[in-house]
Amino acid sequence: NTLTDCRYRFLSRSLTEADLPFSPVFHGRRKMIFKIEDVTVYFPYDNIYPEQYEYMVELKRALDAKGHCLLEMPTGTGKTIALLSLITSYRLSRPDSPIKLVYCTRTVHEMEKTLAELKLLHDYQVRHLGAQAKILAIGLSSRKNLCINPKVVAAENRDSVDAACRKRTASWVRALSAENPNVELCNLFENYEKAAENALLPPGVYTLEDLRAFGKNRGWCPYFLARHMVQFANVIVYSYQYLLDPKVAGIISKELQKESVIVFDEAHNIDNVCIEALSVSVRRVTLDGANRNLNKIRQEIDRFKATDAGRLRAEYNRLVEGLALRGDLSGGDQWLANPALPHDILKEAVPGNIRRAEHFVHVLRRLLQYLGGRLDTENVEKESPVSFVSSLNSQAGIEQKTLKFCYDRLHSLMLTLEITDTDEFLPIQTVCDFATLVGTYARGFSIIIEPYDERMPHIPDPILHLSCHDASLAIKPVFDRFQSVVITSGTLSPIDLYPRLLSFNPVVSRSFKMSMTRDCICPMVLTRGSDQLPVSTKFDMRSDPGVVRNYGKLLVEMVSVVPDGVVCFFVSYSYMDSIIATWKETGILDEITHQKLVFFETQDVVETTLALDNYRRACDCGRGAVFFSVARGKVAEGIDFDRHYGRLVIMYGVPFQYTLSKILLARLEYLRDTFQIKEGDFLNFDALRQAAQCVGRVIRSKADYGMMIFADKRYSRHDKRSKLPGWILSHLRDAHLNLSTDMAIHIAREFLRKMAQPYDKTGGSVGKKTLLTQEDLEKMAETGVQDMVY
Secondary structure: OOHHHHHOOOOOOOOOOOHOOOOOOOOOOOOOOEEOOEEEEEEOOOEEEEHHHHHHHHHHHHHHHOEEEEOOOOOOOHHHHHHHHHHHHHHHHOOOOOOOOOEEEOOHHHHHHHHHHHHHHHHHHHHHHHHHHEEEEEEOOOOHHOOOHHHHHHHOOHHHHHHHHHHHHHHHHHHHHHHHOOOOOOOHHHHHHHHHHHOOOEEEEHHHHHHHHHHHHHHHHHHHHHHHOOOOOOOEEEEOOHHHOOOHHHHOOOOOOOOEEEEOOOOOHHHHHHHHHHEEEEHHHHHHHHHHHHHHHHHHHHHHHHHHHHHHHHHHHHHHHHOOOOOOOOOHHHHOOOOOHHOOOOOOOHHHHHOOOOHHHHHHHHHHHHHHHHHOOOOOOOEOHHHHHHHHHHHOOOHHHHOHHHHHHHHHHHOOOOOOOOOHHHHHHHHHHHHHHHHHHOOEEEEEEEEEEOOOOOEEEEEEEEEOOHHHHHHHHHHHHEEEEEEEEOOOOOOOOOHHHHOOOOEEEEEEOOOOOOOOOOOOOOOOOOOOOEEOOOOOOOHHHHHHHHHHHHHHHHHHHOOOOOEEEEEEEHHHHHHHHHHHHHHHHHHHHHEEEEEOOOHHHHHHHHHHHHHHHHOOOOOOEEEEEEEEOHHHHHHHOHHHHEEEEEOOOOOOOOOOOHHHHHHHHHHHHHHOOOOHOOOOOOOOHHHHHHHHHHHHOOOEEEEEEEEEEHOHHHHOOOOOHHHHHOOOHHOOOEEEEHHHHHHHHHHHHEEEEEEOOHHHHHHHOOOOOOOHHHHHHHHHHHHHHO
């Protein structure tokens, strides 16, 4: 999370009032209490936006109906605090049936922001209501983010941290330490275990930093404490994977009650998250690693046969009785859960041919041999799971039911053999993950074998994908299990496509507009350069010298007009590299650097973090900077370029996925056959939501302002731009749909001159009330929401 941490690293600089966001989300005397029907809402700010109030009204409708909802809320309008205020107030209004809020975010940075908002809200509610408003709210993340044992957290990646933790907390390691004092344990975990039922968090809102501080103070492990407190907490904030990935959800989220309200924030890409949770890729290096894992497992089996054969016999007897695991495992022994969804896991005995440890290893050897043979191909192959399993059965003698149990059987065996180096055994875990999924699902998946990456055909790199095409598979248990699921983001257009992709029926589906006192957003569609040649990143045009030159001249002209920060998004890393190389040769890059400093996003997180930090420094000191980024990179999703860090964003081209990808083509075919979604419709939808996500980075509050240039002639077509969010379309004038570079420069100058003028932040003087007070809400309660003026 180094990449997102740099968002708040500013140099000391005296900011003017114009720099500061004037928003109820940041300012106010914190004293708003109003009613929405039978719910008294406690809102910790002095004013509220009209769209925040409407958002709460629609959210309450969904909670009352005990159904799911889709809500698109413009960026920078206080969506998070509106959601938290309504749901916590709703809970207070119904003390007999308190609901639990599970708030899912994409990044740790977003989790911390949400908990900071909740802390402010909680303090306000407690001040007004006393002890009855007290709640327990926690953020839950991986060991890497919560561990405070310096020897464990020093490991290089998350898997290594998990393994280092397990080496000190597994039950057999702790038992061995009683006989051998040289065995290293984790004192924090030992203290937590000794505290037993007294290891509790007092009421309050705990960020990850708060949990670490509490753990240091008490001498308890904050990770296991947070895991334990999930069942008692009123509000939990964690990652999407904790609910959508069956391997993680089976351990972390299995105790959540049905009355929980689940919120997926920034959920515009939720379908992709669902698909990734159920997809597996196997390469040659995976098979080599898995063979090494099996050799080590075989050695461990032989060692146990010689020293403790009873343990292997006990495991065999358990498996005969149909118990794959030893009941409830202690926290230190828990591993990832089954990769299949809960209702698809067979509740019966493990097949006889894999009950004995050596027999199971022999089955895995045959599976690896078969997969290795399938990777020896010179052509792209695609087949269904049914066909693949049939071929596997005929050639390797492994039945479908055996495949289904591979993951659980490996889990049981690794516990029996007391293996703690789980990071070393990732290859064999991946293979068993693949086997269980391919044996469980017949529909919604494809097996795709590629002999090389199509973008580098001269390098042999065979890969076998088990690719999930149906996003509804992973999220269906969530919709079925919980009373209300809220899917919300600033980019959910067209909103009617999500119920089809995720296969659910929302009781509320609503897209809100942004109320403004001035037009602080200026979107433009640039279709041609100053020489009137059309510009586009279409495959047959993107390398055209005229297009590359016009794209460069656009930026040269803009950096001479626009102050502070300019952000440019390209459709891919390769296109960004080639276009910048051409600009360097032709002298365009030198013209840009004469006006502003230039920084790049790379695929290295540390380099990008440093570039972002220096970009902000250049903007802070008045030098100004340009940041070159990629539409589907890290920066497009997690970094905000608010205020002077982003006065202009240029989207070079339409960020379509790589349309020759065999996985994408298989998914498009599945969507067409199953959900009747045309290939073109889905590709346009996916590209435009990504473009909207990129340009939305520059507006983070209503006092902010910025320009958005869609530099591609295809944006002028109705079928493309109609898929942009309503809050962008409402500011996209007809006169700005077919611009040349000269016209765009003229519009930019006029816009910046207009933004420099003073304005009434409440909107009262122009008849547009954009900041509502307590009195305004009381009047609205009498006249109705529809009387609000936008």
